[in-house]
Amino acid sequence: MSAQPVPPVPSSAVPQDAVAAIPERNVVDQAPKGEVVLKITDLCVRFPSDEGPVNAVQDLTYEARLGRTLAIVGESGSGKSVSSMAVLGLHNPKRSSITGSILLDGTEIVGADEATLRKLRSNTAAMIFQDPLSALHPFYKVGNQIAEAYLAHNSVSKDVARKRAVEMLELVGIPNPQRRAKQFPHEFSGGMRQRAMIALGLVNNPKLLIADEPTTALDVTVQAQILDLVKSLQREFGSAVILITHDLGVVAEVSDDILVMYAGRAVERGLAKDVLARPQHPYTHALLQSLPSASEDSDQLQTIKGTPPSLVNLPSGCSFHPRCTARDRVPGDACATALPDLRVSSPGRQIRCHLANPEQVLAQEGAS
Numbered sequence: 001m002s003a004q005p006v007p008p009v010p011s012s013a014v015p016q017d018a019v020a021a022i023p024e025r026n027v028v029d030q031a032p033k034g035e036v037v038l039k040i041t042d043l044c045v046r047f048p049s050d051e052g053p054v055n056a057v058q059d060l061t062y063e064a065r066l067g068r069t070l071a072i073v074g075e076s077g078s079g080k081s082v083s084s085m086a087v088l089g090l091h092n093p094k095r096s097s098i099t100g101s102i103l104l105d106g107t108e109i110v111g112a113d114e115a116t117l118r119k120l121r122s123n124t125a126a127m128i129f130q131d132p133l134s135a136l137h138p139f140y141k142v143g144n145q146i147a148e149a150y151l152a153h154n155s156v157s158k159d160v161a162r163k164r165a166v167e168m169l170e171l172v173g174i175p176n177p178q179r180r181a182k183q184f185p186h187e188f189s190g191g192m193r194q195r196a197m198i199a200l201g202l203v204n205n206p207k208l209l210i211a212d213e214p215t216t217a218l219d220v221t222v223q224a225q226i227l228d229l230v231k232s233l234q235r236e237f238g239s240a241v242i243l244i245t246h247d248l249g250v251v252a253e254v255s256d257d258i259l260v261m262y263a264g265r266a267v268e269r270g271l272a273k274d275v276l277a278r279p280q281h282p283y284t285h286a287l288l289q290s291l292p293s294a295s296e297d298s299d300q301l302q303t304i305k306g307t308p309p310s311l312v313n314l315p316s317g318c319s320f321h322p323r324c325t326a327r328d329r330v331p332g333d334a335c336a337t338a339l340p341d342l343r344v345s346s347p348g349r350q351i352r353c354h355l356a357n358p359e360q361v362l363a364q365e366g367a368s
């Protein structure tokens with residue numbers, strides 16, 4: 001394959017103001033602690049399409065631990081939401097092919113029947129979505145929806161369930177929860193709906209909470225409040241949290257660990273603090289370069305050249321190679337012909353890249 005022109009490398013340094021927001025505990029807490037509640041091994045998710053099979057997720061392996069927040073990051077179509085929906089068995093088995101293993105609190109999800117999945121949903125793992133207006137039922141009062149979720153997993157009276165719903169609304173900071181419980185979702189503001197979704201997700205005290213872009217539709221002030229809420233509820237409930245986002249500012253704010261995905265595959269894993277401060281994969285580096293920084297003088301936003309590839313026709317070799325500014329630092333045409341393995345690049349860090357000395361190369365690129 002002929003070499004494509006290498007676009008100019010952004011010269012700004014990785015924004016440190018975002019990294020500084022991560023709690024200091026990450027610096028000393030090098031070894032992940034907490035019981036593993038989710039273990040995903042070699043997960044592949046495919047969907048049929050008129051153009052051919054869509055390889056939405058390939059060879060994905062990771063784990064989530066109680067008390068820790070794992071951020072899954074990547075552009076649209078990177079596989080982050082598809083893989084997380086698979087954890088709750090939300091893909092139609094007739095319209096998808098799922099292989100590999102998803103062990104949720106010791107139960108295998110791949111191939112599990114609907115009764116098993118129903119038992120685990122909400123009770124062991126729950127999901128909060130980007131758009132609570134479409135996730136909450138518009139015809140049912142908010143309190144009733146939370147109470148129903150509680151009744152589905154607990155042998156209690158309707159009265160007890162209703163009290164629990166009000167308690168949950170109070171816990172997530174909704175003022176006058178008694179009155180609010182009797183209202184419909186459309187009577188709530190965007191921020192309050194998101195809080196109600198979180199109350200619904202946590203009502204059964206699940207071990208795992210998956211938050212799919214929970215703050216994307218909210219303004220910055222409400223976004224900060226929701227992130228603070230997720231953090232404090234995690235401390236209270238001790239759950240594992242998986243945060244799906246394309247916003248590295250959000251990652252810096254709340255995450256312990258990070259998994260960066262590109263074109264359906266993991267490309268970098270490690271402690272959030274380390275990865276954000278010293279990315280080793282060119283894609284992570286490019287994502288960070290394109291983060292707006294309050295300390296930058298430039299009025300131009302950096303972007304990653306090109307677009308994510310089609311998941312039906314992935315590029316040969318490394319899927320990122322058509323957009324990668326570092327590929328000419330790898331000898332020969334390995335980037336265009338050989339898919340790199342996800343390998344340990346330094347203690348606690350894995351990358352999927354052929355670069356032998358990625359930090360050095362990316363530091364030079366950032367400085368050029």
Ligand code: SF4
Nearest residue numbers: 318321324335353354
């Ligand atoms: Fe870039 Fe090559 Fe590394 Fe892929 S393998 S990220 S193309 S340097």
